[in-house]
Amino acid sequence: xKIAVLGTGMVGHAIATKLAQLGHEVTMGSREATxxxxxxxxxxxxxxxxxxxxxxxxxxxxxxxxxxxxATLEVLASAGADNLDxxxxxxxxxxxxxxxxxxxxxxxxxxxSLGEQVQRAFPGARVVKTLNTMNxxxxxxxxxxxxxxHDVFVAGDDDVAKAAVKELLASFGWTPEHIYDLxxxxxxxxxxxxxxxxxxxxxxxxxxxxxxxxxxx
Amino acid sequence: xKIAVLGTGMVGHAIATKLAQLGHEVTMGSREATxxxxxxxxxxxxxxxxxxxxxxxxxxxxxxxxxxxxATLEVLASAGADNLDxxxxxxxxxxxxxxxxxxxxxxxxxxxSLGEQVQRAFPGARVVKTLNTMNxxxxxxxxxxxxxxHDVFVAGDDDVAKAAVKELLASFGWTPEHIYDLxxxxxxxxxxxxxxxxxxxxxxxxxxxxxxxxxxx
Numbered sequence: 324x325k326i327a328v329l330g331t332g333m334v335g336h337a338i339a340t341k342l343a344q345l346g347h348e349v350t351m352g353s354r355e356a357t358x359x360x361x362x363x364x365x366x367x368x369x370x371x372x373x374x375x376x377x378x379x380x381x382x383x384x385x386x387x388x389x390x391x392x393x394a395t396l397e398v399l400a401s402a403g404a405d406n407l408d409x410x411x412x413x414x415x416x417x418x419x420x421x422x423x424x425x426x427x428x429x430x431x432x433x434x435x436s437l438g439e440q441v442q443r444a445f446p447g448a449r450v451v452k453t454l455n456t457m458n459x460x461x462x463x464x465x466x467x468x469x470x471x472x473h474d475v476f477v478a479g480d481d482d483v484a485k486a487a488v489k490e491l492l493a494s495f496g497w498t499p500e501h502i503y504d505l506x507x508x509x510x511x512x513x514x515x516x517x518x519x520x521x522x523x524x525x526x527x528x529x530x531x532x533x534x535x536x537x538x539x540x
Numbered sequence: 541x542k543i544a545v546l547g548t549g550m551v552g553h554a555i556a557t558k559l560a561q562l563g564h565e566v567t568m569g570s571r572e573a574t575x576x577x578x579x580x581x582x583x584x585x586x587x588x589x590x591x592x593x594x595x596x597x598x599x600x601x602x603x604x605x606x607x608x609x610x611a612t613l614e615v616l617a618s619a620g621a622d623n624l625d626x627x628x629x630x631x632x633x634x635x636x637x638x639x640x641x642x643x644x645x646x647x648x649x650x651x652x653s654l655g656e657q658v659q660r661a662f663p664g665a666r667v668v669k670t671l672n673t674m675n676x677x678x679x680x681x682x683x684x685x686x687x688x689x690h691d692v693f694v695a696g697d698d699d700v701a702k703a704a705v706k707e708l709l710a711s712f713g714w715t716p717e718h719i720y721d722l723x724x725x726x727x728x729x730x731x732x733x734x735x736x737x738x739x740x741x742x743x744x745x746x747x748x749x750x751x752x753x754x755x756x757x
Contacts, residue, residue, distance in 0.1 A: 426729075428650045428651050429650055432649060432650050432733075433645045433646055433649050433650070434645050468755055468756050468757060469755035469756060469757065472755055473753075473755040476737075476740075478740075503741065503744060504744070505740045505741070505744055506743075506744065510740045512643075512736050513736035513737030513738075513739065513740040513741075514737060514740075516649075516733040516734070516735075516736050516737065517733070517734055517737045518733075519729050519730035519733050520693075520730030520731060520733065520734045521730075522730065523693075523695075523722045523723075523727045523730040523731075524720065524722070524730075524754055526723075527720060527721070527722055527723070528754075528756065532756055532757070533754050533755060533756035534754075534755055534756075535752040535753065535754060535755065536690075536752065536753045536755045537741055537745075537750050537751075537752060538685055538686035538689055538690040538750060538751055538752065538753050539685055539686060539745065539749060539750035539751075540685060540686065540749070
C-alpha cells in the first residue's frame, strides 16, 4: 500500500521503517522535502522517498500522523484536507505540552482530545487513534516486551477504517485478542489522558520498554 | 488498627468491610451519625460503628477517603484538619464530574489532581493516593481477576506513610511485585487521568472486573 508517514521524529522513523520492511511504499513527509532526517531515511533499502507533507499525503492511500501533538493540526492543514479526504488517517500523536518542562501537561484534555480535534478539522479523513499509549519501539514490535502479552487500543468512528488499521496492527505483530476497539473517536480522550501515568511508570522503571495489559476474569 | 472510612458508597462499604474482616476497628464516617447506610453497616459482625466524619477521624489512627471526589475537600474539612494531623490519609477518590452525564469529566486535571489538592489543603495529613484505578471489588480482592496478576499504584510524598499503606495493600492480597510506587503525590495526576481510559474499557467489556498490569521485559 502507498503510505505517507508525516513526521521525522523517532515515532515517524520507527513506523515508516517498519511499514517499508513490510513491503509498503512509504514516503516520509516533513515541512520541507529537503529535511535532512527525511532525506537520510529515504536512502534506506526499500524506502520510497521524502516529500513535503502535502506531496506525501497526495500520493498516499493511507496517512500516519506521527508529528508532535502540539503541531499536528498545523501539519495536517499544510498536508491539505483534499489530500486526506476519504483516506484512513492513523493518529499516533499525543498532545504533550513541554513548555513548562517535565512532566508535560496535555494541550487538549478532559472534554476533548487531539484525536477528536483532528476528526473535526478534517471531516473527510477517516481518523483512527491508535498506538499512542506506548513508545515507538513497542508500537512496531510488540513481542519485544513480555512476549507481546499486552494491549493496544483503537478508537475511531469509521468501522471500515478501523478494520484496515487492525490489519496493519496485526502485520506489526499485534494479535487480535490484544487489540481493544474502544469504538468512538471520543475514546481518544482516554488513551491520550493515560500518558501522564505512562510517564510516571516510565520514570519509575527508568525506561519506556513496557506496556499495559488489561487483565480480566 | 483504629481506622475511619469516610464515605458510605460502594467503595467505602467494600473497604470498611474488608478492613473489619482483617481485624481492624473500623468506624464508617458520614455527614450524619444517623446515616442509614452507615448505621446498617455498623450492625455487621466486627464492625465498630458509625459516626460523623469528625468523630470517625478523631478516633482513628488511619483515615480512608472513600467519598465522591467532587465532595472530598468539603468532607475532609468537616472531618477537621486537627483530626487528620499526623495521620496516614489514604485517598481512593477520583474527581469524576457527572454533571454533564456519562462519560464524566475530571473536576481537576492535567496540572493538578485531587490527591495534590488534599495534600495542600491538609498539610499535616500524610496523604497516599492508591487503589483509585480499579473498581472496589478488585481493590479489596485482587485475586478475583487474573489470579491477582495485575498492578496497583501508590503515590505520596511521605515514605513512612507509603510503607504503612503498602502493608495494608499486602493484607488485601496485593503482592509486593504488583505494587508500583510512583513516588510523589503529584503522580496522582496520572492515576486520576487514567480514569477515562478505565471507563472506556469498562464500557467495551461490559463490566468493571478488570485491572491493568504493567508488562515489561
